[in-house]
Amino acid sequence: MAFIKYIFITLTLLVMNAYLLNSVDKGVCEDNSCLHRSLQKDIESILLSKAINFSEKINESFVDFKLDELNKTYNDSFDLVRIENNSSYSNDRDKSSNKKIKNVDQVNVLDNHSNSIGNTTNYNVNEEDIVKVLSARMLQSTYPFVPSKAKDASNLCRIHTRKFLTYLEKMELWALKMHDSSAKISSGILNGNVNQFGDFDECLSVEEPNQQFKGQYCLVYLQPEINQKSKLLKNLNKLIQSYGMFKSNFNDPGHRVPRFSTVNWGVCVPSSCTYLEVESAMTEYMKNFTEGTGVSMKVRVDKEMCQVKENQWTNKLDKSTIIASAFFLIYFGLLISASLYEYYKTDNKNVWIVAFSLIKNTKNILNLKREPNDIACIHGIRAVNAYLLIISHKSMALFFNPYINRTSMAETVGQPWTVIARAASLYTDPFIMMSGLLTTYSLFGRLQKGHHIKIFQEYIGRFLRIAPPLGALILFCTYILPLLGSGPQWNLVITHHSGICKMYWWRNLMFIHNYFGFENMCLTHTHHIGIDTQLFLTAPIFTYLLWKWPKKTFLSLVTLASISTGARYYVTVTKNLSNYVFFGTSVSQLFDTADFMYILPAHRLTVYIMGVLLGYFLRIYKHKQLTNAQLRIGWWASVILLLISFFGPAPMGSINYQYNSTHAAIYAALSPIGWCCFFAWVIFTSHLGYNESKFHLKLPILKFVKCKRFTLILYLL
Structure with missing residues (x-):
């Protein structure tokens, strides 16, 4: 009797549902009589509820057949209702007095399912239905990346x-994580997003239940190219590429300066797929996606940018790493x-x-007692330029981050105040000048x-x-640092630097690494040490010549400085270089x-000779008295030169430059x-006793950094 009862109720509801649909299709529903649609939706809820109760009473196979029929009817009803007039539907939603009752019924139906959601092996009928609907909707909106589409997969x-696609359709958790961790098109594209x-950690946490494969995270590089004849595409690309703040392609080195124009796209694929298969599949996908749009997309995937969880340690913990770790453990044990x-x-x-005591060495570092013949203001100048240099370097590192409002950020950094970070090359020049100054001052004395x-x-x-702290830094960055983290770009920056240092560390310890180019330099920020050491070799010669033949040597040094200045001008014009990080x-x-000018000592010789001559003048004019007119002229001239050098190129940072x-x-x-003329004048007048208190004693924080050893360590780090 129960079976007949359910059959009768179901058939009755189906007939009523069909009648109401026919009425809706014929436009029977008027503005003041929309009961049909409200009743139609209540019947749909009842149909679903009855189907649930139905499944609990009769044979499983018969239920499957009937549910298919009911679901088909329900879907057909939904499709018919969906194409009705939208405004009428909105009015009906506002006027329906049965809306709350309908919602309560639907919530009750879903509540009956909630207790069993998450069981991936023993679904009841309703869970299977939910899985099918969710899977279909998910795959329809965000289709997964399929590496097997590569021609030579x-x-x-x-x-x-x-297998991944099959279990994704079944909504298995591990397959969902793989799909969820892959990148997808987001909002804010025109704002540079x-x-x-994707989600790096989520991808690496994936493990197929039978342990046949794991989740593999691959960072894909995409280089968009547009039809330059299309005004629309050019305008859109301008926004998408954030006005081209840094222009790049994926063939440029990316470990020191970010490839700003290259699109980074993370995908999660089975670990059995190679980086070449990922590249081939993405190429095919992009070709189909962009065909006929006036946009083409080049694709590249590097082997080291495909990472599996086990590779984070097993591939990096080698014999050399163990030895390096033992060295640091022994050293720290010795310190303690x-x-x-x-x-x-x-x-x-x-x-x-x-x-080796930390107690003694800490006291020595923090000791503020002035040494004999100490030029006090130098420590303040060191501190100012060191902090400016750190700001510049860290500002460049920030552009590795995936900003969601990158275009807005580009508009912000296209302002004159960003000269602070754009003039980074200036901040190393005072260090070179002071190196020549201190060496000559000491030797001439x-x-x-x-x-x-x-x-x-x-x-x-x-x-x-210099060698011990530099060697320790190379050892740490080469073998220890790669083990201390992970991430989408970790191998691009940290591991890549480590690989370079494994091959070319000896160049750094011989202080010749600056002659082999920036791209293959171990720890690129240490180029200054190589330049300074090579220039230091000339200091005793210059000092001795100044001692023996002052006038001739002075003219010779001025000539050398002029030649170095002219060489910078010439190489910049002929090779289209820029010592200033202009917009674009x-x-x-x-x-x-860097390769043709910035890291070569011949092109940095000008300021070093300025330091040599300044050290010479500090010795021979130690008791020189300056008139008020000389002081005023000197200050006005040095301040004007400082402002011109610093703010003069500010328009080059404009977004339209x-x-x-x-x-x-x-x-x-000339910059x-x-x-350096400003700082040279400060040092000269301070040493003569005119303004030492202004630049050292009234800035207590600068006393802390007056130690040369502290400044060196700060620079190395």
């Missing part, structure tokens, strides 16, 4: 991809032991052990006292001061500027001179 990749990294020894040992302390210059001893002493500069242009090689050449040739 391996059989294993095809099998595992097919084109870099979609020496510190405890000094703390508990009251007398007859061994000087070799105490030399010895000559004045009748002492000999022991050149070989000077070179060895400098090597022993390209990554290749920045690397060329067009590169001009003459502008760039003038800046490259280092103007910038």
Whole structure:
């Protein structure tokens, strides 16, 4: 009897449903009589509810057949209702008095299912229905990336991809995670939100239940190219590419300066698929997607940019890494032991052990007592330029991040105030000048006292001061740092630098790494140490010549400085370089500027000679008295040169700036001179006792950084 009862009720409801649909189709529903549609939706809810109860009473196979029929009827009803007049539907929603009752019925139906959701093996009928609907809707809106579509995809990749798609349709959690962690088109495209990294950690956490494969995260590089004849595409591309703040392509080095124009797209694929298969599949996908649009998309996937969870440690923990780790553990153990020894040992302390004590070394570093012949204001100048340099370097690193409002950010950084970060090349020039100054000042003082210059001893002493911290930094960044993190771009920046250092670390310790280009340089920020060391080799020669033949040597040094200045101008014009990071500069242009000018000592010789001459003047004019007129002229001239050097190129940071090689050449040739002239005047007048309190004693924070060793470590880090 129960069976007949359910059959009768179901048939009755189906007949009523068909009648109402026929009425709706004929336009029977008037503005003041829309009960049909409200009743239609109630019947739909009842049909679904009865289907649920139906499944609990009769045979499973018979239920499956009837549910298919009911679902078909329900879907047909939904399709018919969906194409009705939208305004009438809106009015009906507002006027229906049965809306709350309908919602309650539907909520009750769904509540009956909620207790069993999440069971992937023993679905009841309603869960299976929900899975089918959700799967269909999900795949319809966000179709998964299929690496097996590559023309030369391996059989294993095809099998595992097919398995992923099969279980994704079944809404299995591991397959859902793979699909969910892949990048998808987001909002804000015209605001520069084109870099979609997906979810790196979620992808690496995926593991197929039978352990046939794991989730593999691949970062795909996409390089868009548009039809330049289309005004629409050019305008859209201008917004999408954030006005081309940095121009690049994926053939440019990306480990030091971000490839701003390249689109980064993260996908999660089975670990059995190779990076070449991912590249081939993405190429086919982009070709089909962009065909006929006037847009083409180049695709590249690097092997190291496809990562699996197990590779984070097993491939990097080699013999060299173990040795490096042991070295640092032993060293830290020595520091702690020496510190405890000094703390508990009251007398007859061994000087070799105490030399490693953290207590003693911390006191020495923080000691603010001035040393004899110390030029106090130099420490403040070091601090100012060091902080400006750090700001510039960190600002460049920020552009690796995937900003959702990158175009708005580009509009912001296209302002004059960004000269602070764009003039990064200026901030290393005072360090080069002060290196020449201090070396000449020290050596010339010895000559004045009748002492000999022991050149070989000077070179060895400098090597022993710089090589240990530099070597420790190389060792840490090469073998330890790659193990301390992971991420979509970790291999691009950290691991790539590590690989370069494994091959070319010896260049750094020989201080010749700046002659081999920026792209293949271990720890690119240490280029200054190579330049400074090579220029240091000339300092004893220059100092001795100034001691023996002052006038001739002075004229010779001025001539050398002029030649170096002219060389900067010439190479900038002929190779279209730019020592200033103007708006729209390209990554290749920045690397060329470094390789052909910025990291070569011959092109940095001008400011070093300025330092050599300044050290010479500080010795021979130690008791020189300046008149008020001389002081005023000197201050006005030095301040004007400083402002011109710093703010003069500010228009080059404008969003509408067009590169001009003459502008760039003038800046490259003259700005280092103007910038260093100000600090040279500050040092000269302070040493004579005119304004030392203004630049050192009234800035207590600068006292802390006056130690040369602290500044070196700060620069290395």
